[in-house]
Amino acid sequence: MEEVAVKKTSEIEEKEDPIVVYKDVHKSFGDIEVLKGINLEIKPAEKLALIGPSGSGKTTIIRLLMTLEEPTSGDIIVNGKNLWKMEKNGKLVRANEHHLRNVRGEIGMVFQHFNLFPHMTILENCTVAPIHVKKESKEKARERAIEMLERVGLKDKLHNYPSQLSGGQKQRVAMARALVMQPKIMLFDEVTSALDPELVGEVLEVIRDIANTGKTAMVLVTHEMDFAKDVADRVLFLDKGVIAEEGTPEEVLQNSKNERLQSFLRRFR
Numbered sequence: 001m002e003e004v005a006v007k008k009t010s011e012i013e014e015k016e017d018p019i020v021v022y023k024d025v026h027k028s029f030g031d032i033e034v035l036k037g038i039n040l041e042i043k044p045a046e047k048l049a050l051i052g053p054s055g056s057g058k059t060t061i062i063r064l065l066m067t068l069e070e071p072t073s074g075d076i077i078v079n080g081k082n083l084w085k086m087e088k089n090g091k092l093v094r095a096n097e098h099h100l101r102n103v104r105g106e107i108g109m110v111f112q113h114f115n116l117f118p119h120m121t122i123l124e125n126c127t128v129a130p131i132h133v134k135k136e137s138k139e140k141a142r143e144r145a146i147e148m149l150e151r152v153g154l155k156d157k158l159h160n161y162p163s164q165l166s167g168g169q170k171q172r173v174a175m176a177r178a179l180v181m182q183p184k185i186m187l188f189d190e191v192t193s194a195l196d197p198e199l200v201g202e203v204l205e206v207i208r209d210i211a212n213t214g215k216t217a218m219v220l221v222t223h224e225m226d227f228a229k230d231v232a233d234r235v236l237f238l239d240k241g242v243i244a245e246e247g248t249p250e251e252v253l254q255n256s257k258n259e260r261l262q263s264f265l266r267r268f269r
């Protein structure tokens, strides 16, 4: 597939308010602390690549943002509002359901395993959330779903079922399904890891296209280093639950002196 150069969201203004803030976020599962004080700001339209060894906490960082996990301590702020509040007695209190629903509505997530509804057509997979969560009319939801499925190159599959599609096509449906919700933030969790190598390119191409439209903030957990270099404004290296290195793709992927990062990157050469 033809490589398309990605226009980066360069010159993201320093003074622009972040859409997401993590402040000293810790997360333990039982006795094991998997995030050990994450501090992170994501600006609107910023493209962030999260790299690091398996088990370093990358997925947990994005699951916290989707409110699929709760932090053990720390603040996660979306659009200026905390998802959880720590009370004086150390107890976490969730933000009210209305706010959490609004936050979830602004975030689109694409997983390694596509999680499509097997008993629904491709088109139905893409209209179910706009109709039932956003309470949109069927006509409007259908119109936008067709537009997004066209964008990911699947307009001829509207009435097929997921089982009739290749892995790459299923992943492109998952992206269209996230896009119809017009999210402000898109989270991609190793979306090419479960694909046969020959199907990876078509999926990365769609992510490039989403990145090129500029408006959506993106967090990409990926092992595709060349892709991260092309698409990301900023790369974070997560190691044992801390952000061990962060900077431009050049700073992190080419010029870093961090030994663990260098040894991690050698695996991809």
Ligand code: ADP
Residues within 6 Å of the ligand: 029, 034, 052, 053, 054, 055, 056, 057, 058, 059, 060, 061
């Ligand atoms: P990564 O995405 O970098 O591979 P994860 O965030 O998936 O890392 O996992 C970090 C660590 O947390 C791993 O050791 C993993 O086994 C552990 N972990 C993740 N989710 C759970 C859970 N629900 N229960 C117990 N341990 C978990």
